Amino acid sequence: MRLHCWGSRGSVPVSGNSTQCYGGDTSCLELRSSRDYLIIIDAGTGLRELGIRLETAGSNVCHLLMTHYHWDHIMGFPFFKPLYSKDTVLHIIGPCLAGKTPISVFSSVMDNPLFPNQFERLRAEINGYVLPEEAFTIDTVLVETLPLRHPGGGAGYRFTENGKTLIFLTDNELGEGGSGGLDYTEFVHFCRDADCLIHDAEYTDEEYPAARSWGHSAAGQAVHLAAEAGVKHLSLFHHHPERTDAQIDRLVDTCRNQLEKLSADIKCSALAEGDRFVI
Numbered sequence: 368m369r370l371h372c373w374g375s376r377g378s379v380p381v382s383g384n385s386t387q388c389y390g391g392d393t394s395c396l397e398l399r400s401s402r403d404y405l406i407i408i409d410a411g412t413g414l415r416e417l418g419i420r421l422e423t424a425g426s427n428v429c430h431l432l433m434t435h436y437h438w439d440h441i442m443g444f445p446f447f448k449p450l451y452s453k454d455t456v457l458h459i460i461g462p463c464l465a466g467k468t469p470i471s472v473f474s475s476v477m478d479n480p481l482f483p484n485q486f487e488r489l490r491a492e493i494n495g496y497v498l499p500e501e502a503f504t505i506d507t508v509l510v511e512t513l514p515l516r517h518p519g520g521g522a523g524y525r526f527t528e529n530g531k532t533l534i535f536l537t538d539n540e541l542g543e544g545g546s547g548g549l550d551y552t553e554f555v556h557f558c559r560d561a562d563c564l565i566h567d568a569e570y571t572d573e574e575y576p577a578a579r580s581w582g583h584s585a586a587g588q589a590v591h592l593a594a595e596a597g598v599k600h601l602s603l604f605h606h607h608p609e610r611t612d613a614q615i616d617r618l619v620d621t622c623r624n625q626l627e628k629l630s631a632d633i634k635c636s637a638l639a640e641g642d643r644f645v646i
């Protein structure tokens with residue numbers, strides 16, 4: 368699988384000199400199967416630029432998997448240019464939360480008077496599906512899910528192809544303030560031996576006590592999950608909107624020190640907009 372990050376910021380998009388390295392766009396990942404089939408994960412503001420790239424590349428059939436529907440994960444949707452082409456076929460899969468399916472969420476956020484172009488007028492063929500509990504495949508990629516510990520709920524994803532595994536757990540509170548979702552031990556089981564774990568690290572360990580129950584993790588909690596699950600690479604995600612590039616670098620250094628103390632041979636980095644790697 369090949370991964371391209373189009374947005375790794377959390378909560379709200381940001382801009383400015385102090386965030387140029389890790390980027391200001393919110394949650395959006397491009398995952399390509401070995402046969403180059405496109406799976407998009409989340410529709411944060413990073414989706415806008417991905418859409419521009421797809422337009423020039425001529426890709427027109429893809430899946431969009433949603434973790435949940437908080438603003439920072441859906442804001443890019445109305446600005447995704449392929450929606451305005453009749454040649455596009457988009458399959459959207461997401462959890463049913465508060466009785467809302469992915470299609471009902473996107474049509475309501477584009478309704479009058481919130482957006483000038485209503486969902487019903489989009490030219491693309493759009494098919495919506497509620498995320499099943501059991502595993503399923505998209506092209507050659509096996510997709511497994513689990514419920515997140517996040518206000519309002521959400522879905523975490525495990526992608527496997529050719530023996531390689533990528534885990535995406537954002538908007539997930541591993542700490543004791545986390546509500547909903549599973550016990551901590553079940554997250555360890557879900558992440559077991561993964562090649563790459565991308566995990567929410569919105570807070571520093573020092574900030575977490577004041578943010579308990581808000582639905583996000585401290586970086587140190589992600590470190591412990593990675594160590595206990597024996598993953599090969601931990602990638603920090605959902606960067607706090609006020610976190611500067613220099614502060615994210617320091618957060619990564621802190622995590623590397625914690626991993627060393629745990630004698631865990633795990634690569635650690637923070638996911639930046641524009642990052643690409645092969646899993």
Ligand SMILES: [Zn+2]
Nearest residue numbers: 377378439538
């Ligand atoms: Zn979020």
Ligand SMILES: [Zn+2]
Nearest residue numbers: 435437517538
């Ligand atoms: Zn959220």
